[in-house]
Amino acid sequence: MSAKLSLRGVVVLRGRAEVLRVPHLDVIEGEVLAVLGPNGAGKSTMLQVLGLLERPATGEVLFGGELALGRELELRRRMAAVFQDPLLLDRSVAANVGLGLSLRGMPRRERTERVDRWLARFDIDGLAHRSCRHLSGGEAQRVSLARAFVLEPEILLLDEPFSALDQPTRDSLVGELASVLAETAVTAVFVTHDRDEAARLAHRVAVLAGGDLRQVGPTAEVYSTPADETVARYVGVETVAPARVLTSNDGLVILGVGEAQVEAVANGFPADEALVCLRPEDVVLYPGGVDVPGSARNHLRGVVRRITPSGAEVRVAVDCGFPLIASITRRSLEELGLAVGSAVVASFKATAVHLIARGAEHR
Amino acid sequence: MSCSRGSFLFASDMPLRAYRVLPLAVLSVATLLLAGACGSGNDLILATTTSTNDSGLLDEIVPLFEKSNDYNVKIVAVGSGQALEMGARGDADVLLVHAPSSEEEFVAAGNGVNRQLVMHNDFIIVGPADDPAGVRRATDAISAIHAILKSEASFISRGDASGTNALELSLWHELSFDPGGQSWYEETGQGMGQTLQVAGQRDAYTISDRGTYLALRDVLDLDILHEGDPRLLNIYHVMQVNPDKFGDVNAEGAAAFVAFMVSPEAQALVAEFGVERFGRPLFIPDAGKTEEELRENR
Amino acid sequence: MDLIFDGIGGAVKILISGDQDVWEITFRSLAVSGSATALALVIGIAIGATLAFRRFAGRNIFVTLVNTGMGFPPVVVGLIVAILLWRSGPLGQLNLIYTPGAMVIAQTVIAVPLVTGFTIAALGALPPQLRTQLYGLGASRLQMLWLVLQEARLPLFAAIMAGFGAAVSEVGASIMVGGNLSGETRVLTTAIVQEVSRGNYDIALALSFILLVLILLVTAVLTTVQQRERPT
Numbered sequence: 001m002s003a004k005l006s007l008r009g010v011v012v013l014r015g016r017a018e019v020l021r022v023p024h025l026d027v028i029e030g031e032v033l034a035v036l037g038p039n040g041a042g043k044s045t046m047l048q049v050l051g052l053l054e055r056p057a058t059g060e061v062l063f064g065g066e067l068a069l070g071r072e073l074e075l076r077r078r079m080a081a082v083f084q085d086p087l088l089l090d091r092s093v094a095a096n097v098g099l100g101l102s103l104r105g106m107p108r109r110e111r112t113e114r115v116d117r118w119l120a121r122f123d124i125d126g127l128a129h130r131s132c133r134h135l136s137g138g139e140a141q142r143v144s145l146a147r148a149f150v151l152e153p154e155i156l157l158l159d160e161p162f163s164a165l166d167q168p169t170r171d172s173l174v175g176e177l178a179s180v181l182a183e184t185a186v187t188a189v190f191v192t193h194d195r196d197e198a199a200r201l202a203h204r205v206a207v208l209a210g211g212d213l214r215q216v217g218p219t220a221e222v223y224s225t226p227a228d229e230t231v232a233r234y235v236g237v238e239t240v241a242p243a244r245v246l247t248s249n250d251g252l253v254i255l256g257v258g259e260a261q262v263e264a265v266a267n268g269f270p271a272d273e274a275l276v277c278l279r280p281e282d283v284v285l286y287p288g289g290v291d292v293p294g295s296a297r298n299h300l301r302g303v304v305r306r307i308t309p310s311g312a313e314v315r316v317a318v319d320c321g322f323p324l325i326a327s328i329t330r331r332s333l334e335e336l337g338l339a340v341g342s343a344v345v346a347s348f349k350a351t352a353v354h355l356i357a358r359g360a361e362h363r
Numbered sequence: 364m365s366c367s368r369g370s371f372l373f374a375s376d377m378p379l380r381a382y383r384v385l386p387l388a389v390l391s392v393a394t395l396l397l398a399g400a401c402g403s404g405n406d407l408i409l410a411t412t413t414s415t416n417d418s419g420l421l422d423e424i425v426p427l428f429e430k431s432n433d434y435n436v437k438i439v440a441v442g443s444g445q446a447l448e449m450g451a452r453g454d455a456d457v458l459l460v461h462a463p464s465s466e467e468e469f470v471a472a473g474n475g476v477n478r479q480l481v482m483h484n485d486f487i488i489v490g491p492a493d494d495p496a497g498v499r500r501a502t503d504a505i506s507a508i509h510a511i512l513k514s515e516a517s518f519i520s521r522g523d524a525s526g527t528n529a530l531e532l533s534l535w536h537e538l539s540f541d542p543g544g545q546s547w548y549e550e551t552g553q554g555m556g557q558t559l560q561v562a563g564q565r566d567a568y569t570i571s572d573r574g575t576y577l578a579l580r581d582v583l584d585l586d587i588l589h590e591g592d593p594r595l596l597n598i599y600h601v602m603q604v605n606p607d608k609f610g611d612v613n614a615e616g617a618a619a620f621v622a623f624m625v626s627p628e629a630q631a632l633v634a635e636f637g638v639e640r641f642g643r644p645l646f647i648p649d650a651g652k653t654e655e656e657l658r659e660n661r
Numbered sequence: 662m663d664l665i666f667d668g669i670g671g672a673v674k675i676l677i678s679g680d681q682d683v684w685e686i687t688f689r690s691l692a693v694s695g696s697a698t699a700l701a702l703v704i705g706i707a708i709g710a711t712l713a714f715r716r717f718a719g720r721n722i723f724v725t726l727v728n729t730g731m732g733f734p735p736v737v738v739g740l741i742v743a744i745l746l747w748r749s750g751p752l753g754q755l756n757l758i759y760t761p762g763a764m765v766i767a768q769t770v771i772a773v774p775l776v777t778g779f780t781i782a783a784l785g786a787l788p789p790q791l792r793t794q795l796y797g798l799g800a801s802r803l804q805m806l807w808l809v810l811q812e813a814r815l816p817l818f819a820a821i822m823a824g825f826g827a828a829v830s831e832v833g834a835s836i837m838v839g840g841n842l843s844g845e846t847r848v849l850t851t852a853i854v855q856e857v858s859r860g861n862y863d864i865a866l867a868l869s870f871i872l873l874v875l876i877l878l879v880t881a882v883l884t885t886v887q888q889r890e891r892p893t
């Protein structure tokens with residue numbers, strides 16, 4: 001699979017400060033790459049450099065393997081961008097959607113036909129002749145998406161397109177975007193701070209923090225095996241606990257974590273110190289005095305310290321010698337009759353434990 | 364140095380330079396076209412005074428000159444002082460002014476040549492009809508302004524280094540009196556027309572040339588209160604700006620204009636001008652005479 | 662008061678009678694000030710867009726200069742342009758003094774800061790990310806500028822009207838560089854001053870009325886275009 005877009009040795013400055021450092025990044029043809037990270041991490045900056053909308057202080061951008069330098073306008077016309085603010089012009093919906101096509105000199109007849117097709121695809125054909133002044137947030141963002149897709153770009157750049165929308169609108173648009181992306185098989189780079197969106201839309205995820213690329217890889221891989229603590233917290237691994245390696249043989253590692261011991265699967269773990277990472281959904285809770293069934297190797301006794309509802313689920317913070325977060329349904333909460341101070345047993349498989357060698361998160 | 368956030372200057376975009384040059388190019392072309400559109404060869408810049416211009420005489424006499432000679436006369440009407448200033452810089456070709464002592468200095472400084480007497484009219488002292496200072500009773504110009512001084516009646520001066528202003532100041536000077544700073548004495552710094560209108564509005568006294576006063580008489584509320592003193596003669600000369608000193612002047616045109624102004628044809632027109640409208644001519648043609656002769660004959 | 666009514670009556674009479682001179686100076690007013698406004702637009706929008714969009718050292722100084730220029734006394738502009746264009750001045754060889762060209766130059770200089778200031782405000786009021794979005798849809802620099810000017814057309818039309826208003830009502834500078842020469846550089850404003858000086862108030866008022874009508878017509882046309890809803 002070829003790299004459609006690449007960054008090599010890119011550094012971006014604001015004034016004298018470095019805000020982005022990307023030694024190496026490839027965007028693979030046909031993939032959807034999510035760029036995840038906290039605010040101020042440099043995600044939008046990286047997107048703009050990729051879109052040839054900003055020139056880095058040093059480094060190169062490669063399009064289809066060749067230097068983009070000197071060809072920026074031509075290459076930009078093979079891409080399209082969508083931003084958090086739809087930034088529509090004071091014209092009709094149809095005129096906005098057709099804007100990029102008229103910038104490229106497409107004759108009106110052909111333009112109208114294409115515009116109509118994409119208006120229908122995003123369910124806004126009824127709005128075609130309406131002025132853009134009074135559209136709802138969701139409608140406006142549909143126009144912005146249609147405006148980008150109508151160009152049939154080779155690369156699509158999206159910068160938190162749904163962050164300003166309310167939840168139901170966001171969910172529905174994420175779904176539509178997912179299906180259009182799959183249909184068109186366009187290469188897309190998608191900036192978001194919402195890990196669920198990233199999980200839903202992206203083949204690969206790049207995690208940026210503090211201007212550095214912390215990890216790039218397939219979504220499942222990054223989510224289950226984060227490279228450092230920052231990435232871990234960002235992808236939703238809520239239990240991150242410092243540990244000492246006690247024994248390590250036959251692929252099984254035993255670590256001392258706080259006052260407890262945890263068994264993990266890892267071949268030849270290199271370090272003596274580690275971080276034990278656990279996704280909350282991988283932890284099962286049982287009532288305190290019960291004999292725990294199942295094949296999980298880790299059964300830790302502990303006490304419930306805090307119960308926090310989170311959407312349809314509940315986060316239970318358990319002190320089992322170290323702080324551990326479990327995610328259970330409300331139903332389970334009731335059935336288990338848990339409250340702060342209840343005794344529980346937290347159970348999880350050795351394979352669910354992800355280890356990060358200590359010192360890996362600071363560069 | 365980092366690339367600033369807002370600059371999208373990539374070489375592959377339309378070159379910024381072409382975009383910048385465009386307005387300058389338009390301006391330059393427009394300017395050149397306009398410059399070319401105004402012929403320079405047969406332009407003649409005549410610097411004269413506002414009162415001369417406002418009298419309307421030049422509107423009649425200059426077209427006559429332009430018809431028989433192939434010149435385009437540009438009449439620039441400013442105060443005598445400014446007209447002589449323009450001459451001293453070479454910004455005019457020929458001057459028609461009426462400030463004899465300043466003109467003599469001008470010629471002595473080598474700025475003017477071929478100075479010829481053209482015509483004269485006179486100045487008058489005007490003021491409110493009820494004449495609170497009793498100017499009507501004065502026997503000559505000096506006692507007239509002395510009366511104004513004594514009664515501290517409101518007096519408006521042009522204060523603009525014009526011929527009229529020079530004449531007015533010479534009268535005060537003869538009394539060894541400096542009116543500057545007196546509460547009843549005000550200077551407009553403007554032309555005769557404006558000054559007369561200010562005097563009219565304020566019921567004040569002023570000195571004016573007869574021509575401008577007559578032209579404005581209907582809208583003013585001022586009467587002629589003193590006239591006839593030889594001191595009040597307003598003598599007009601025409602002269603060329605010295606072509607030896609200023610290479611750019613239109614010497615032939617200027618010489619032709621001077622010759623024209625003292626020609627019988629022009630002089631006849633001067634003698635007739637104003638008779639129809641005012642019942643008497645505004646100017647008396649004097650070509651060939653000298654200044655002394657004029658004052659004696661008064 | 663009679664004077665004013667007489668003036669209006671006089672104006673109508675003059676226009677109907679087709680007085681050659683008056684039509685000529687009216688047309689010249691429009692031509693000179695129209696050209697000056699057009700030139701000021703090209704220059705002012707170029708400078709205004711640059712100051713609105715680019716950050717560079719000393720930008721604030723330029724913006725301050727523009728703002729100063731908006732309130733700069735036009736008669737001072739006239740004096741400086743005249744000094745430059747006099748035969749004795751550095752640009753004397755161009756033979757522009759006492760020509761309509763000189764008046765266009767002076768009026769352009771007067772109008773440029775106004776147009777520039779309005780343009781900076783108009784473009785600065787647009788969403789800052791709009792330009793990035795337009796580039797992100799494949800606009801070239803010129804296309805982006807054109808689109809952005811259209812988005813800001815309301816205040817930009819105000820800029821045109823302000824520029825034209827300043828140019829066509831200019832008198833001090835126009836007299837200094839033009840000389841109010843009959844048949845060559847006389848325009849409505851300079852003619853009005855002359856007629857007042859000659860005591861011909863009725864003619865002066867008539868000309869004033871004509872000037873007001875001229876400004877009204879131009880402004881009405883521009884306002885109509887400004888307020889027109891964009892075709893889809």
